[in-house]
Amino acid sequence: MVIVVVLVLLVIGSLLFHWLSPWWFTPIASNWGTIDTTIDITLYITGFVFVAVNLFLAYAIYRFRHDPSRRAHYEPENKKLETWLTAITAVGVAAMLAPGLIVWADFVDVPEDADEIEVVGAQWQWNFRLPGADGKLGEVDARYIAPDNPFGMNANDPAGNDDVLVSSNELHLPIDRPVKVLLRSKDVLHDFAVPQFRVKMDLVPGMVTYVWFTPTRTGKFDILCMELCGIAHYAMRGYVVVDTAEDFDSWLAEQTTWSDMQAIPAGNAIAGKDSFAVCASCHGQQGEGNVAMNAPSLAGLPDWYIARQLDHYKRGIRGAHQDDVYGKQMAPMANMLADATAVRNITAYITTLEASVPTSTLDGDPSRGASHYNSCGACHGAQAQGNYALQAPRLAGQEDWYLKRQLHNFRLGIRGAHKEDTYGHQMVLMARSLQDDQSINDLLAYLNTL
Template sequence: MAIALVLVLVVVGSVLFHVLSPWWWTPIASNWSYIDTTLVITFWITGFVFSAVVLFMAYCVYRFRHKEGATAHYEPESRKLESWLTAVTAIGVAAMLAPGLYVWSQFINVPKDATEVEVVAQQWQWSFRLPGKDGKLGTSNVRLVSADNPLGINPDDPNSKDDVVVEAADLHLQIGKPVKMLLRSIDVLHDFYVPEFRAKMDLVPGMVTYFWLTPTRTGTFEVLCAELCGTGHNFMRGTVLVDTEQDYATWLEKQATFAQLSTPAKVGALATPAKDVAKVE
């Protein structure tokens, strides 16, 4: 009786914790409310199954408890029960998979008017690259990474010259504008995650991954690395600011392009005396 009661209390406590505790995620700031809906559906299905299984265990413990003179009934299999379990399990799995597949289809099909923004991860900082006035990002290669070119941008690509480079600083996005995030890692496995955006993806060395989103409210949001990437993993944080169209344009005008950062005065500024820098300029 005590065991059956404990099992019932486990179910009741789990339901109350879910309903009353303030564990819910942060308010959403992108178009991916579909992901929240999918998670809620998964919670309902798995929560129902969990409650049903534990309550059934409690019933069995109480109903078939030991009694003097009682003899157990031997029934090694039941085709009817197995058929019911198979059918119910298949329906439950399909109910969880269908919303996820629908959302995934939307997640990987990027709108044609989306602006490309490159996210570059390295131990332990975030850097970003945005297209310049030509609207195109130049190519890059990890073999080109150096102290003077930390993002490995191809200097011979004409499209690279006007690319906006944001190294180890805040990223700004425009509200209501679809953005395709191109994800690239210079060293080890990382994961770009902004909880309010509900979108995340691994950054895998040697390949470019992506996802897209549309920011739906202005504000400042923290970027986290959601993949263990070394001893400084917990310090690998950044900031994304969602601006109005005017604020975004103002910020963009103040950013340096790859061509500006690649000038001799910029590249050799640390090693060249101030008077020599003045001569170069």
């Protein structure tokens, strides 16, 4: 008879768990309250059936437990009872389905005054495009995608010139304006999901899908990729910030348009050489790095990576954590570069330097390290050559003591924890899969062989 008691306890326990559970939908921030209502209806109906069926089951087991003096009732079927049960079930099902279909009709029907914006997914980052002053998004195609055209804009389509290209993972939206989000993927399936908005939709390469909602609450919400998209799927994060109309406008004004992006001049290496004199005191004349000064090798690093790091130092995204001893030394140095032009010049100069061969300072087993490198190689490349599309810097040729320190910093959130450090945040997640010193040494020993 234990099973009877257990069944009853499980029913009660499930109800208690449901009522006491602190884990429930996050407070809604969109117009889709009707979805929550549909869920409530379904929850009440299914909850009732769950309780009724299982309590009846428990009672039947108790009431008709084995008794040698009694025989079971012989009853092949009972048409009346079965018909009634079927009918009641059908009514219950209809009661759940009907509201669902009504809400779905709303979901399918996008309001005509909805603003169109575009979300672009790629392994493993979110970017966004807004239509600009003309209210029209320019034509895009996968075949136009290039290092200087990450969105795949068609240069011949004038509608695209004023398109606002957001290359960070943070999207701003004005409150109380319905928005139709067009979803586009450069490579594999992704899914644009913001739990507070309730709705989500896949991004499918080769086609444009959409989802619409009206943000109803200001705040900053996580975007999560919810369709498996490869090794760093779990690190594909972004943010939607819902702003008041004024805040949104001022954010929008700061963003770069497609024509701005095309107008950025190339860096001047000769001008950059002069500013590099300061850097050379620690990083060496050839940017080869200096372990005594705790300065990593710069030669061989791609310009876009150096530029991003300098920018991060300047804006306190990197080198601001109190435990980041050497980062704190670098931050004021970076601040000596006045503007974006100075940064472009110096990075242009650094790319002219010859990459040096690093010296190995750690003791590790390269063959064990190779298996750890599997996950790293997805972004940094099989030869650790780096990959612009993933914003993953070259690792081959870098000093192992420096990489080790950075892995430690990432693991402890000393580097990469800042909200605006998109790629650093991914590295925090990735670095945490390495648990001990030996694994890191093995990994770096393998890197030294590349």
